[in-house]
Amino acid sequence: MAEETLIELENVTRTVILPNDETLAILHGINLTLSQGDHTAIAGRSGSGKSTLLNLLGLLDLPTDGSVRFLGNDAKRLGERARARLRGGSVGFVFQQFNLLPGRSALENVMMPLLYADGGKFWRRRSLAAAMLEQVGLADRMDSVPGLLSGGEQQRVAIARALVRRPQLILADEPTGALDVETGQNVMKLLDSVAAETGAALVAITHDLNVARLARMHFRLDNGVLTEDPTLAELADRGVRMTAFIAAVVEAWGEFKVQKARVLLSLIGVALSVAALASVVGVGDLARASMQQSQEKYSGRTATIQTYFQTMAAKMPADARQKIDELADRYGLKYVSLKGSANGSFQFINGAAQTQISIVDPAYDIIHRLKVSRGSWFAADDAQRLTPALVVNEKFYDAMGRPDLNK
Structure with a gap:
């Protein structure tokens, strides 16, 4: 049985108008299809358009040209409220920064999306949030505020918050960037496991090979152009092992001018x-x-x-x-x-x-x-x-x- 197509980008271009009235093209002719259960890694340098692409995938932005279709709905034909409802019910976001409410417990943080979505009865919201925290291994830390949690525990709370509404698409933007290597690997394994259990598609935008190695599809975004990258897939399949992983590749092409320091x-x-x-x-x-x-x-x-x-x-x-x-x-x-x-x-x-x-x-x-x-x-x-x-x-x-x- 073929998996349902969740989101499809067809010949998508995104441009912005600069203060001097010049047009800057950020994305060029993007084509991408994501289905249920897909786990995709997108790698790219700073300024390559990764954040813009994530905004399009998450229905936070609209393309200048081309189409973005989410569950068969053309994003351009949806009003802002309709996109917000679709995004709220179908998309979960995990960011590098945890963005937890500091004065609220882990349980209360995870309950928030349920309250904003449809209200619902308190005990139902509490039960769903508690079950999700248990699923991410924090059953004994539900009453702890973020300041009493480690970085890895805070990221797990953020993951539970993103997944408590059982989204069909999970967008992870540098999800391990604020974590050490071992904790980051554990967090990604957890995210991959939970996504697999729920049948959600997972997209990780990352510089980290330890994040990319868990994905099953690999793409590179370079100067706004998205291409499938078999070399990145090869690196992930080979499971590059290193105690201090390579986090980024910077191509400094051109004449390298150094300071004339003797x-x-x-x-x-x-x-x-x-x-x-x-x-x-x-x-x-x-x-x-x-x-x-x-x-x-x-x-x-x-x-x-x-x-x-x-x-x-x-x-x-x-x-x-x-x-x-x-x-x-x-x-x-x-x-x-x-x-x-x-x-x-x-x-x-x-x-x-x-x-x-x-x-x-x-x-x-x-x-x-x-x-x-x-x-x-x-x-x-x-x-x-x-x-x-x-x-x-x-x-x-x-x-x-x-x-x-x-x-």
Whole structure:
């Protein structure tokens, strides 16, 4: 038996008029069909149109051109009140921020949508809300206010609130963005499980591969164009495992212009080991997904793969360098450099200074055209030998009191 089509976007375009009367196209020719039980992940960079697409799917906005049909109803033909009724009864929203009422208990927060929808008897609303909280594993926290709940528990309350009316479509906008990795994975498994039990379609808009890996359909939104992305699906199917997951890919194409800050080299007793970059496991896979369709178009330019770490790992995985080398071979990259950043402080004879510490490979200066005004750049084998070496810019050198670096 074929699943019922919930929502269908056909050749949808969304434009806005800027203050200078120019027209800005946000979405271009979007085609998407969602049916009961579908679990879809949509990935995209900031500014790619994800929020606008979510607003269209949730009947919060209307397309400039094309059609949005929800349960067979053309959204453009529905009045604002009719769309609100359809949205209230059929769509549940889960956001990165929990948006719970701070002075109300978990139970009262989950009861709110039922009150706003049709009133109903108090005990019926309470029973439905309590059952949903029990389903998300919070039976013993019903009377707790949000301030007494952990981040994961607050997100589960938000999920219960979104699902208490048994919506047919669940829209999750970066649902794990405010959570740590493990809690985020547990929340997504819960959301997927509850959606499957109710037969609802689930759409997750995310940067997080741990969120995308649970989906069964994968799309990428880039500059307002939505395409099915088999490379993203491959990453999800392979279940990329990492202690600090890759949260976003930033394509910084074009001429990379760096500040003309002169840098110095000194052998200072601070071991800035490249072992802190252990979290690059899987970077080759992610780079392939990001660069596969752009290899020829952006040939000869610079790409940055940005990662975020929850913790510094103890050592670099044995195959991390191999993955980087494979990446270079696969895409004909002339130079590849790892980079990790963290805030830290340095103690000197004459005082202390706060700064951002970047941990890089020897090729970093070539890629970014840095010039050393004194001393020399890192040697090729410094990383392997864990030789303590430091490069500082002129401003930081001044903060150090311009000491004699040879002492």
